[in-house]
Amino acid sequence: MYGETQDCTKPLGAVAHFTAHILQGTPIEIWGDGRVVRDYVHVDDVTSAILASTDYSGPHPIFNIGSGEGTSLNELVNLLKTHTALPVNVIYKPSRNFDVAENVLDINLATHELNWRPAISLEEGLQKILEKNLLKR
Numbered sequence: 001m002y003g004e005t006q007d008c009t010k011p012l013g014a015v016a017h018f019t020a021h022i023l024q025g026t027p028i029e030i031w032g033d034g035r036v037v038r039d040y041v042h043v044d045d046v047t048s049a050i051l052a053s054t055d056y057s058g059p060h061p062i063f064n065i066g067s068g069e070g071t072s073l074n075e076l077v078n079l080l081k082t083h084t085a086l087p088v089n090v091i092y093k094p095s096r097n098f099d100v101a102e103n104v105l106d107i108n109l110a111t112h113e114l115n116w117r118p119a120i121s122l123e124e125g126l127q128k129i130l131e132k133n134l135l136k137r
Contacts, residue, residue, distance in 0.1 A: 002125060003043030004132040014076055015040060015129065022080055022088055023133055032095030034074035037102040039066040042125040045118040052114040060113055066105030067118050079123060083130055 002013055008020035021028045049065040071079075081088045110116050120128075 001041055001043055001046055002129070004125075004128045005043070006129075008129075008133060014038065014073060015126070018077060018080055019126075019129055019133060022084055022086055025086070027089040027091045028077060029091050029093055030073050030077075031093050031099060033092060034077070034090070035072050035101075036099055037070040037072050037104060039069065039104045040071055040076070040122050040125070041065065041067045041105075041118055042120040042122075045120055048119065049110060049114065049116050052110075052116040056114055058113050060109060063110040063114065064105040064107050065110060066107055067122065068105060068107040069122070070102060070104035071122055076122075079126055080130075083123075083126055 002015035006013065006016045008016045008023070011017050018028050045067070046065055049063070053063065077088060077090055107116075107118075
């Protein structure tokens with residue numbers, strides 16, 4: 001989960017962490033070759049899913065809430081690079097054996113049962129974060 005109110009000074013979450021490094025002009029460290037894939041969902045979409053679940057009275061107690069789309073760390077860096085037009089220095093470190101290669105959530109149950117879908121694309125969410133953080137500079 002990510003969003004424009006996330007504190008980019010804390011090393012939590014690739015979106016905030018990478019954004020902070022790009023805006024500060026410091027290198028981004030990636031463990032492995034950058035092909036690790038994650039599902040990035042905007043906090044506003046998570047909020048809308050939670051609100052949709054408050055009216056739910058069906059048989060399913062658990063739903064996956066995500067974007068339903070995978071983005072590699074390399075793709076994330078390239079998106080941020082494109083949206084900032086700033087130089088980006090990436091340092092690749094040896095991979096870690098505990099990192100899961102791909103984690104993308106199946107949101108079909110939430111879509112069907114809660115009539116919910118994420119509304120904010122990763123590109124739109126990144127633009128919101130960058131606009132907020134560039135205004136601080």
